Structure formats: structure tokens, C-alpha cells
Amino acid sequence: MIEVKNLTKVYGDKRAVDGISFTVNQGEILGFLGPNGAGKSTTMNILTGYISSSSGEARIGEFDILENPLEAKRRIGYLPEHPPLYLDMTVQAYLEFVYQLKKVRMPMKPHIDDVCRRVKITNVQNRIIKNLSKGYRQRVGLAQALLGNPDVLILDEPTVGLDPKQIIEIRSLIKTLGERHTVILSSHILSEVQAVCDRVIVINKGKLVADDTADHLSHALTQDFRYIARIEGPEAEVEKLLSSLPGMESVECHGMKEEGVYEYTLEAQKDTDIRRNLFARLAERNWPLLGLKTTELTLEDIFLRLTSDQPVDMDEPDNGPMPDPREVPLENRAEHAVVSLDESAVEEAEAAEAAEKSTENGGGEV
Amino acid sequence: MMAILKRELSSYFTSPIGYVFLAVFYFFSGLFFYSVLYSNTTDITYVFSGLFTVLLFIVPLLTMRLLSEEKKQKTDQLLLTAPVSLTGLVMGKFLAALCMYAIALSVTVVYALILAGFASPEWMVVIGNIFGALLLGAALISIGLFISSMTENQMIAAVGSFAVMMFILMMDSFATMLPAAFSFVGTLLQSLSFMTRYTELTTGILNIGTVLFFVSVAVVFNFLTVRVLEKRRWS
Missing domain, CATH: 3.30.70.3100 (Alpha-Beta Plaits)
Structure with missing residues (x-):
């Protein structure tokens, strides 16, 4: 359903996404795991056509997002990191706008009502979005993504800002969505990805560091x-x-x-x-x-482990798709060399990132 | 495109901007119309020639937040990932502002009818004037929209637009002030003059060249706006 090949995005001299390849099958729920700034959102933005890739290709169904953007976008429902809400509209007016924007062909009123029921926002349908709490806004964002029943749902950190009860609700909602849609969801919470996803991709510094089923991955990582x-x-x-x-x-x-x-x-x-x-x-x-x-592995441990020199002990060793040096284009090789020479700096950055992460999680994430 | 047009139009009326725009427009056009009545004539031209300056100041109100606010509120992510082309998106925004402007301008039809109550005005001049004002509005709106696409701060978009509008207003006097060595710049400025062309329209002369000029300005700036949005995805 989704096919990504060698996706790369360069900002100046920073490689935000560096040669990521993966495929997602129909009806699969794929988790994107990675620290902040790992390239999760960038990858999602490329997949949805919000920004373009520097090289590589991304296909939704049989449509390339750059060559056939309108057809590809028609098949995607996207919930970005910040739900794209017009604060001065009511929920109903907003959803009607998105409905028209996406040129949905289903009958409008029943379809919007149905989506509202699914994400449980029926009781706020006539309220102005500005006055809604973060949790409700997130759900309106999710409702927006669901409009038109797209084949593919791309959800960027869908449970951020929700209270624990809502998190559980949204997770079970996403699980049920996985029966009808292909879902990609990003998160920096490991347990969330484990709970919801069939397969997990771990991204760090724009590179894919692991691609496996949630069970395999957590087994490999917690076989401690x-x-x-x-x-x-x-x-x-x-x-x-x-x-x-x-x-x-x-x-x-x-x-x-x-x-x-x-x-x-x-x-x-x-x-x-x-x-x-x-x-x-x-x-x-x-x-x-x-x-x-x-001992419970924190996300920081897992990243340190996945990104350290020692390969992760996967059940299938072939599954750890570290980029093969032979496949890396020539101009990138020099950069790889620089990176490996500067290992200590990399580790330092990693530690800083992990520290940032832990304070963030401590700040009432769940 | 229709969805964007509808949303923008309704958002003018859910925020004060639309009302401020209409109030200012109606106040000044009313003032000009009063002086037309006062001078005992059915020549409505004065209303339109006076509106030129007013428009330069209030069109930025319409355009300042069109694209800058989308970027700031991150709602552009919704628009750019929806199955809508960039041209459709920009045209939706442009037409929404133009509709709003047309709503304001429609008051001049009432003025013309009032005049008709006293004596028959020259209808071709009236129609020419309204048409000319629409063309001018389209050109100015596209410029404002272009400036709005370049920033995510609506105040910067507004101030930037004001600066450009002031320049358009003073272009002719700049041209005459330039030293002889730069006379070619003066010629260039004069040939791009909005004021001369618009004044010509208000006198009832419908010159194809003038019409093409305003239409071209609108097309060029809308095209540039599309390019700005396109470029943002690639950078």
C-alpha cells in the first residue's frame, strides 16, 4: 500500500531523512519510533506531500506522491503533529470545510456524524474549536483525517496531550481503524507503539535503525x-x-x-x-x-542500544537494515566517514537528546 | 477551490476584518458620493477616482492574513496535503478576497441608482468605472496575496503591503523627481503607473491595453504566489 524507497531530505547540510526505505502492506499498522528530531515528522510530511523529498520516491497505492499528487493525496488522511485547526470555526463547520476540501463523495451529514461518533466528539460538534481542550482538539484533528475514509491514515503522535483515559480510547480506536485502513503512526512512547502496532520502524538521525514486528523488537531489546x-x-x-x-x-x-x-x-x-x-x-x-x-528498558536505553556500534541481537540478523555501504551513493560516503570519525560528538548529542527526552516525558506526557 | 473560497469568505465575517474593511470602504465612498450629490451632477467618476487612494490602504486588510496565518497556525498542512492543486488553493484565496471587495464595491451600484432617480447618468461611464475598480482591486489583491505568502506574520504582511501600495501611489511623482541620468527608470515607472491607467478608466475610456495591464498584474502575482508556495516545499 505504501512504498518508500531511499527517501532523503536535505536541509542545507543537514540530512533530516537519510535514505529510508520501507513498505507498508494493506491493513497494517506501522509504528514510527524515534526521538524528537529523528526525522519522523519529516518522513510523514514527505509521504503526505506537504514537503518534497530531495531524492528517493514514495508511493501511495500505485500513485507517486510527486508525480501524481492529487490522486495520492486523495487516499491519505493526515493528522500532523499540530492538528491543523481553524480556531475560529465550529467543529461542524470545520469538518464540513474539510469534507468539501477533500471532495468526499459520501453524503455529507451522515458521514460527518459517523466520524464524530467514532472519535467521540458528538457533544462538542457545535462548539468553537478555540474553546476546546487539547484532547478534544486532537480528536477533531483525527476526525478530519478520517473524513472520506481514506485508505491510508498517517498520524503524527496522535496521543500527545491526551489524558490517560483518552490515550487508551484513542489507541483502541486506532486499533479498530487498522482493520479498515492502513495506518502509520509515530510516537516516542515505546509502550504505545507496542500496544497498537503490528510492525515498528525505529528512526534515529534520519536513518532507519530497525524494522521488525513489535514483538520481535521488544523481545530482542528486552532480552536483557x-x-x-x-x-x-x-x-x-x-x-x-x-x-x-x-x-x-x-x-x-x-x-x-x-x-x-x-x-x-x-x-x-x-x-x-x-x-x-x-x-x-x-x-x-x-x-x-x-x-x-x-529491568525495564527506557526508550533512551533502546535508542542508545540501537544506535550504538554493537548490532542489536535480532532473531533474523538480516532484518536490521543498517544501510549497506555499497548501496550508499558516492557523495554520501564521505559524510559517513566524517560521522564515524566523530563518534564521540555523536554520542554526546545522543545523550543530550536522551536527556531532553526524559525531561519531556517527565513533563506530564502521560 | 470552492471550499477554500467559501471558508475564507465566511472567515471575513467571523472576524472584525471584514467589517472594518466594509465600514472604511462605505464611509469614504459615501463621503465621495455626498460631494457628488453636493455638486449637483450625475457624474459618479469622482467617487471612483477618490477610491483609488482608499483602496491602496484597505486592500492589505483583506490580504494580510490570507496565507501568512495559514502558515502560522499550521493549517497549511491541511491545505497542502488535501487533494487540491496549489493553483486551486491560491485562486480560492484570491477569489475570496475579490468577492469581499466586490461586495464592498456593489454599494456604488446603489449610488448610481440614486443618481438615476434625479437624472439619467451616463450608464456606460458608470459601468466602465465599476469594471475599472474591479480590475484595479484584482491587481492590488494579487499583490497583497503575494506578500502574504512570503511571511508567517500577518503584521509584516500588512506593513509590507502598505509599503508597496504607497510606492504604487507615489510612483508617478517619483518618476518626475528622478535626476536626468536615471530618466529611463522614470520612463519605466511611468509606464507601470497604476494611477494614470486607473484615471483613464474612470473617465470612461476602456482601453484594451489598460485592461490587459491590470489582468496581467493579477496573473503574474498569483503565479508568483503559487511559486512561493511551491518553493517552500522544496527548500
Whole structure:
């Protein structure tokens, strides 16, 4: 349904999107994951024909977005990062305008009412958009994208600014939309992408760093042999026992968390499952295991991991589509060389980006 | 295109801009018409020649936010990703402003009818005047729209348009002020004069060259507006 080949967008000397290729099949929900400034919105803007690519092609169905823009755009519903709303119009007037703008052929009133019902804005249909809350505005934006029942829905961070209840509603709405439409949705929230998408594409610095099903990806990424355990018992002895477990790499104690209960970080060797053994040995000594969880990977970890030198341990190694140096056009090679020479600077930037990210998420994202 | 035209037209009336435009237009045209009545003539020309200066000041009101505001509110993302061509988009905006202008101008028909109540005016002159005013309006609106497409701040668009309009107003006097060495610039300015051509129209002379001039200005600036929008996607 959507085919993107070697898409590149250059702003001055910055490559906002750098040779991205992927395809999306009919009825698939594809997640775009990436930090801010990774090129998600740029890619979406190119796909929808808002801006043009510097090179490469994007096709919606059989129509190229540059060669046959009107036909391609007719098949797309787009919710940009900022919903494009005319604040001085009522919701109804706005949707009627979009309906006419998109030259929808379905009967107007029932169609608009139907879309409003689906995104649950029927109760604000006659209110002026200026007076609506962020969550409602986002939904009006979504309604606008749904008008005309386009084959392809492109949603740029559709749940930003919504409260948790609305987020769940919108997610389940998107899931149901996936039955009728092909959906691309971007997000910087991993759990959201996992919850909604069949397949995930990870973008960083304009490059595609992973393309896999959500399950595979999260499996590959969370196959982490690190646990946090809470164990009741004398600290030194427990630590000694833990260290003696077969396959244990390192043990670190974080001190007392409850009366007589200590918390430890356990790191096992790869491909060793220490959990059963751990339980058995603790049970022998009658030291209750009060909690055991795998360390949760934050989005920052995942990006650092995906963008670090070590390849991600994918189930199918071929699936990690790092750009093949042979495929990179000559003029780009020089730049790749520069990038790799300047690794420390890149990492610095990455850390800064991650920091920015975490403050943003802390700022009441969910 | 029709959708954009309709939306723009209705947005003139949901914001004060449309009313301010109409009020200013009606006030001055009314004033000029009063002096026509006062001087006991059925020659409506004075209304139209007087409107030239007024138009230069109020047309930017119509055009300043047409495209700049879209960019600022990011609603251009909706328009540019909808199945509408850029030409359709620009024409929708242009025609909306032109319609608004025509609504204002229609008051002169009432004036003509009032005059007809006293004595029959020269109808061809009246029609020529209205037609000329429409042409001038189309040209000025396209210039304003072009300036609006270049910025995302409607104040800058307004001030920029005022500057250009002032220049158009003073073009003829500039031309005479230039030193002899630059006389070719003077000739150029004079040949581009809006005022001479418009004055000619108001006297009831319908010169094909004049009509073509205003139509060309409108076409050229609308074309340039389309190019500006197109360029923005490629940069």
C-alpha cells in the first residue's frame, strides 16, 4: 500500500531523512519510533506531500506522491503533529470545510456524524474549536483525517496531550481503524507503539535503525539478563549465595529497602535463565524472594542500544537494515566517514537528546 | 477551490476584518458620493477616482492574513496535503478576497441608482468605472496575496503591503523627481503607473491595453504566489 524507497531530505547540510526505505502492506499498522528530531515528522510530511523529498520516491497505492499528487493525496488522511485547526470555526463547520476540501463523495451529514461518533466528539460538534481542550482538539484533528475514509491514515503522535483515559480510547480506536485502513503512526512512547502496532520502524538521525514486528523488537531489546530482586535475609550472605549461582555475572546490592529486605541488581550471562535456580537456592536457605523483575528498558536505553556500534541481537540478523555501504551513493560516503570519525560528538548529542527526552516525558506526557 | 473560497469568505465575517474593511470602504465612498450629490451632477467618476487612494490602504486588510496565518497556525498542512492543486488553493484565496471587495464595491451600484432617480447618468461611464475598480482591486489583491505568502506574520504582511501600495501611489511623482541620468527608470515607472491607467478608466475610456495591464498584474502575482508556495516545499 505504501512504498518508500531511499527517501532523503536535505536541509542545507543537514540530512533530516537519510535514505529510508520501507513498505507498508494493506491493513497494517506501522509504528514510527524515534526521538524528537529523528526525522519522523519529516518522513510523514514527505509521504503526505506537504514537503518534497530531495531524492528517493514514495508511493501511495500505485500513485507517486510527486508525480501524481492529487490522486495520492486523495487516499491519505493526515493528522500532523499540530492538528491543523481553524480556531475560529465550529467543529461542524470545520469538518464540513474539510469534507468539501477533500471532495468526499459520501453524503455529507451522515458521514460527518459517523466520524464524530467514532472519535467521540458528538457533544462538542457545535462548539468553537478555540474553546476546546487539547484532547478534544486532537480528536477533531483525527476526525478530519478520517473524513472520506481514506485508505491510508498517517498520524503524527496522535496521543500527545491526551489524558490517560483518552490515550487508551484513542489507541483502541486506532486499533479498530487498522482493520479498515492502513495506518502509520509515530510516537516516542515505546509502550504505545507496542500496544497498537503490528510492525515498528525505529528512526534515529534520519536513518532507519530497525524494522521488525513489535514483538520481535521488544523481545530482542528486552532480552536483557538483568533483574532486580528483593530478598529478605542477611545482606553479605545473600550476596555470597547470589554470586555463587551458576551463570551469574555480577551482583550489586542497593541497600535495605524494607525492614531486613535488601535490593540487588543481578546480571546473568547471556542465554542463561537464572530465575529457577535463584528461587530454589533461596528457598533452601529460607530467604524469601519478595520481588523479581527484569529491568525495564527506557526508550533512551533502546535508542542508545540501537544506535550504538554493537548490532542489536535480532532473531533474523538480516532484518536490521543498517544501510549497506555499497548501496550508499558516492557523495554520501564521505559524510559517513566524517560521522564515524566523530563518534564521540555523536554520542554526546545522543545523550543530550536522551536527556531532553526524559525531561519531556517527565513533563506530564502521560 | 470552492471550499477554500467559501471558508475564507465566511472567515471575513467571523472576524472584525471584514467589517472594518466594509465600514472604511462605505464611509469614504459615501463621503465621495455626498460631494457628488453636493455638486449637483450625475457624474459618479469622482467617487471612483477618490477610491483609488482608499483602496491602496484597505486592500492589505483583506490580504494580510490570507496565507501568512495559514502558515502560522499550521493549517497549511491541511491545505497542502488535501487533494487540491496549489493553483486551486491560491485562486480560492484570491477569489475570496475579490468577492469581499466586490461586495464592498456593489454599494456604488446603489449610488448610481440614486443618481438615476434625479437624472439619467451616463450608464456606460458608470459601468466602465465599476469594471475599472474591479480590475484595479484584482491587481492590488494579487499583490497583497503575494506578500502574504512570503511571511508567517500577518503584521509584516500588512506593513509590507502598505509599503508597496504607497510606492504604487507615489510612483508617478517619483518618476518626475528622478535626476536626468536615471530618466529611463522614470520612463519605466511611468509606464507601470497604476494611477494614470486607473484615471483613464474612470473617465470612461476602456482601453484594451489598460485592461490587459491590470489582468496581467493579477496573473503574474498569483503565479508568483503559487511559486512561493511551491518553493517552500522544496527548500
